[in-house]
Amino acid sequence: MRQNKSIPGVDPKLLIKDAAKLMPDPARRGFLRGAASLGALAFLTGCDIIDGDTAEGVLRKISSFNDGAQAALFSRTKLAPTFPESAITRPFPFNAYYDEDEAPVVDPASYKLEIAGLVDNKKPWTLAELHALPDVSQITRHICVEGWSAIGSWQGAVLSDFLKRIGADTRAKYVWFKCAEGYTNTIDMPTALHPQTQMSFKFDHKILPRAYGFPMKIRIPTKLGFKNPKYVVAMEVTNTDHGGYWEDQGYNWFSGL
Amino acid sequence: MTAETISIVPADATIHPGWVRVCHWINALAILLMIGSGWQIYDASPLFRSLEFSKHIALGQWLGGALLWHFAAMWLLVINGIVYVTLGLATGRFRRKLLPITPSAVLTDAKAALTFQLAHDDLSHYNAVQKMLYAGVILCGILIVLSGLSIWKPVQFQELTALFGGYDFARYVHFAAMAAIVGFLVVHVTLALLVPKSLRAMVTGK
Numbered sequence: 001m002r003q004n005k006s007i008p009g010v011d012p013k014l015l016i017k018d019a020a021k022l023m024p025d026p027a028r029r030g031f032l033r034g035a036a037s038l039g040a041l042a043f044l045t046g047c048d049i050i051d052g053d054t055a056e057g058v059l060r061k062i063s064s065f066n067d068g069a070q071a072a073l074f075s076r077t078k079l080a081p082t083f084p085e086s087a088i089t090r091p092f093p094f095n096a097y098y099d100e101d102e103a104p105v106v107d108p109a110s111y112k113l114e115i116a117g118l119v120d121n122k123k124p125w126t127l128a129e130l131h132a133l134p135d136v137s138q139i140t141r142h143i144c145v146e147g148w149s150a151i152g153s154w155q156g157a158v159l160s161d162f163l164k165r166i167g168a169d170t171r172a173k174y175v176w177f178k179c180a181e182g183y184t185n186t187i188d189m190p191t192a193l194h195p196q197t198q199m200s201f202k203f204d205h206k207i208l209p210r211a212y213g214f215p216m217k218i219r220i221p222t223k224l225g226f227k228n229p230k231y232v233v234a235m236e237v238t239n240t241d242h243g244g245y246w247e248d249q250g251y252n253w254f255s256g257l
Numbered sequence: 258m259t260a261e262t263i264s265i266v267p268a269d270a271t272i273h274p275g276w277v278r279v280c281h282w283i284n285a286l287a288i289l290l291m292i293g294s295g296w297q298i299y300d301a302s303p304l305f306r307s308l309e310f311s312k313h314i315a316l317g318q319w320l321g322g323a324l325l326w327h328f329a330a331m332w333l334l335v336i337n338g339i340v341y342v343t344l345g346l347a348t349g350r351f352r353r354k355l356l357p358i359t360p361s362a363v364l365t366d367a368k369a370a371l372t373f374q375l376a377h378d379d380l381s382h383y384n385a386v387q388k389m390l391y392a393g394v395i396l397c398g399i400l401i402v403l404s405g406l407s408i409w410k411p412v413q414f415q416e417l418t419a420l421f422g423g424y425d426f427a428r429y430v431h432f433a434a435m436a437a438i439v440g441f442l443v444v445h446v447t448l449a450l451l452v453p454k455s456l457r458a459m460v461t462g463k
Contacts, residue, residue: 062329073413080412141424143411146320147302149424222412250321252328257412 060250067254074256076190080221083139088204089150092142094211095225097245103210104180104231111215114234117176120167127215131201133157133165138196140221142228143257145246154219156200160193168237176242177218180231185244187220187227188254196221199232224255272381272458277350280341281459287337288438290316290330295435297323304432331405338398345395354383355392363389377452394441401434 094100112124136158143149163170175192177185191197198219201208208214213230220228226246236242247253273281293316300309301320317323345351362385369375370386383391407418407427421427449456457463 059325059329062332063325066328073410075413078413078415081415141411143424144302145324147298147428246321250325252324257410 063250063252066252070252070254070256071188071190074188074190074222076194080140080196080257083141083151085139085153087151088139088153092152092203092212093148093150095144096230098181100211105210106180106215106231106233108215111233113216113232114178115166115236116234117236117238118169118172119163119237122166130157130199130216133162133199136198137205138198138219138221140196140219142221142225144225145251145255153204154198154200154217155202155205156198156216156219158195159197159199159218160195162199163192163237172237173239174237174241176236176238177229177232178234178236179229180233183229183231183245184242185218185227185229186242186247186253187218187223191220191222191256194220194222222257224257226251227255270381271462273462274350275462276340276344278459278462280337280344283333283337284341287330287334288442290326291334292435292439293317294323294326294330298327299432304428328409335402338402342395342399351392351395355388358385358388358392377455380455380458390441390444394438394445397434397437397441401431401438404431404434 094103096103108127111127113130114124115122134157135155137153137155139151139153141149141151159175160170163175170189170193173189174186175189177187179185196219200213200217200219201215203209203212208217213232216232217230218228218232227244241253244253247255293314296310297312297315297317298320300315303309312318315323317326366375366385370384375384375386403417404421404427406414407421408424408431411418411424411427418424418427421430449459
């Protein structure tokens with residue numbers, strides 16, 4: 001995690017505690033060790049590769065290579081499958097690295113979406129202004145990195161339309177999102193410009209409840225769930241990869257579907 | 258086994274050509290990495306409530322680590338698999354060694370195997386049970402790669418995902434193919450240890 005991106009009023013210890021829920025002791029460093037017990041790496045004599053930075057470095061390099069492979073596979077025009085209302089998963093699951101009652105509470109009256117980076121108009125947006133944007137709807141499958149999936153219904157503004165509206169330089173490489181609890185995400189520009197990438201203000205035609213990311217979620221049906229940030233408070237158009245909460249811990253950066 | 262049969266295969270004949278042995282051992286490594294990391298990934302969201310894999314036999318320690326292994330080893334598995342299947346078809350080895358497979362021959366040889374009456378004198382010739390298992394595991398390998406692709410890319414490869422009954426069902430197909438391969442491995446490794454010269458043949462070729 002990038003401490004400099006943390007926001008006032010959020011207890012960093014809470015974040016660390018919650019992140020640890022998903023990670024075994026003694027945290028990530030041990031993730032290469034299972035190899036030995038499996039016997040798989042018995043094939044590699046002189047098993048230096050098992051422990052330490054070498055194996056992790058190699059695996060992360062291959063993961064970066066996979067980012068490129070996935071970017072090449074990504075089609076700007078290929079749409080995620082859509083579903084009828086009857087297919088919506090009810091109740092749609094809450095999912096985060098913290099419990100639902102620890103989810104951020106954002107005050108709609110004082111909320112402003114901050115805009116930064118390579119854009120002409122950096123004026124912050126109030127919720128009323130965002131809600132006045134042209135509305136689209138999608139019923140798509142949310143797929144979690146853990147493997148489960150759920151079908152949800154989201155309404156909001158097309159992100160690419162919004163980027164044009166604020167005069168974003170869409171030749172830039174990335175769009176970075178910051179969330180109320182300190183969660184972050186960086187996505188590639190082609191995905192940001194995909195027609196189904198949505199600034200969602202509603203779930204199932206009702207204002208997003210706190211559990212689903214009030215006041216704004218970025219819904220990206222072409223990416224795994226953790227690349228769909230909730231409680232978004234800022235976005236930046238940039239040529240610098242700012243990483244992200246899970247990406248920095250080892251999840252694949254592109255994570256495209 | 259008669260003396261006549263043995264005479265057809267001289268003692269110094271190569272049972273497994275070099276490409277078969279190289280592909281076999283690369284595949285062995287790749288499949289163990291894929292299964293071990295796959296078990297760790299499975300544990301993040303188990304398909305069966307009563308089944309979870311112990312960290313001691315799974316690879317990657319946590320979901321993020323297992324995914325790094327899985328999506329690294331997939332290249333090894335797929336590239337090696339493509340080389341193996343291409344050469345197997347192009348050289349005619351698959352046709353010569355694995356076909357024909359008839360149900361009656363499989364039944365006869367299975368009975369012989371279970372009563373320990375199956376001959377292993379000529380390792381270059383597969384009995385009907387071997388033919389069925391080897392052909393079957395190659396098909397499982399193709400199935401596990403295709404179902405894996407459909408889970409990994411359910412938007413870009415959505416037609417393939419639909420072929421597997423949609424994203425959620427494709428996970429069960431992927432799991433079933435893994436279970437079949439693990440079942441094969443148990444039998445395969447056990448028999449290789451019971452007939453050590455078959456193991457030697459896969460190392461030295463003879």
